[in-house]
Amino acid sequence: MSLVTVVAGSRAHRALRWGTIAAGTAVALAVPFNSSPSLNGDLTLVLCYAVAAAGLGMLVGYAGQVSLGHGAFFAVGAYTAAALLAKTDLHWLLALPAAAAVTFALGLAFGIPALRLRGIYLALVTLALAVAAGPVLKRAEPVTGGVSGLSVPQPPVPGWLAVDADQWLYLLSLAVTGVMLLIAVNLTRGSLGRSLLAIRDGERAARTAGIDVARVKTLLFATAGAYAGVGGALFAFALGFVAPESFTLLLSFTLLSAVVVGGLGTVAGAVLGALFVVFVPQYAGEVDQALTGIIYGGALIAVVYLLPGGAAGLLRRLRRRLIDVVEPTPQRGDNDAVPTSDTAPVGGQPAAGGVRP
């Protein structure tokens, strides 16, 4: 049924994987030079949300913890970067780790009590965080500029790079997003990735396997916070301005819908989900200004119903149509009661090591 069959881990398989990554990178690098400044601005926004959604995706998709307060971390990251750049002479590059550190610390402080909670209770407590963020930003005027917000000096285009400001902001965000996604991929594979899934799907097994569940949950919560913080800092760079109305309660839900639409338990899904939450409302607005919410909501429902596993799941199924990845044939010890590879998971079933719930 597939056009090509490759053996997992073989040279061809690796070449395919690296080829896909290289092609994706090439496209991402070429886009800003073939589009308009306003589209570049939107794509930069997509990258900001993608970073935040990648962090939230680890929390929701891998460890099964739902946070409705991720917008608050995004806001704190944006304001940390904004305040540092507006009020000190700090180099803009250092604003990124600073935003990550502040939101990581906030995530730790919040995660330690929150880890006693699960499911709907954690969701509610994080919701409180999101609700509180707006009023706090408005009140803390000396730092945040209150209702009128803060102007942020944007990272200047380096002299050695002959690109426009919008292209530079996009490329800068792309580089940061690339690093953050790579880290997310690393965190969700290997021992730690297994630990996260075990915590989600089999906490007893996790605990008897020697996993310090409380510690992993707390650190993951803080890490997800730091991702939102970095996304927020990029957002401040991109807009050159932060104000409370950019960080309403809706932002938290936007990030969560980006995770779900993109596909739970995949890192690449964060980018696809971010594309959705930025562009679908825009196009909906072009169709009919009054119906934006309805069209967006309808699209959201359609994706959830029609695409189990989100956009990333769809891509995976399409890929499987073209390329079939099979396990290397075992040499020995294969007299088993289980039917052979013809029944390998297809369609909606998770692939080996797959992580869709």
Next chain:
Amino acid sequence: MRFGGVTALSGVSFGVRPGEVCGLIGPNGAGKTTLFDCVSRLTRPQEGTITYAGQDLLALPTHRVAALGVARTFQHLGLVPSLSVRDNVMLGAQHGSRAGFAASALRLPFVRAGERALRARADAVLERLELTRVAARPAAGLPYGTLKRIELARALAAEPTLLLLDEPASGLAHGEVDELAGLIETVRGDATVVLVEHHMGMVMRLSDTVVVLDFGKVIATGTPAEVREDPAVLAAYLGTAA
């Protein structure tokens, strides 16, 4: 090793000598699984002590127990359905992993090396239990007998010095039970085994010592032959089971 005064159990006290196979039997509800949960620290007894290799288990957080060499299987399976069979087995083996958040994020060389070593260890256990063919499959959806074997593989991959087996033979076909017994024979010597099992033939064949629980109390301890003749056991256990 000594258990003593456990909650759903009361005044239970017995020791298991290193390297022996100890059969733990008793009617349903006798407290066998609760006792395992106490040893693997999934529940905390209100009083009493549990000592293993000179270490007070009740003074340890749950996640430290695995590092002492204690591994267990669950009667109703403790597998992670979304992970592949191999990953489930690797999960059992990874308790010594030093791959924390920072090291994993950067995928440092020792993280990669650790992952390769874990994989080799898991693959060896998978081959030993004839699970190589299903290694890459998700654990969800495999036949029950295979899942039981994966459960055992997960515990064995930890290279335990104390192996707690909670009804490993339940749901297995006749031939599979014999295979399982043979396998436990091969583990003997590397690990101390505590075996909770209703399959009497297997318990009597494998055990050096048999401890009989009923209503949370030890009603008999001894060699399989002694226990089989014990009038209290015949009345309480075999009487109700047969």
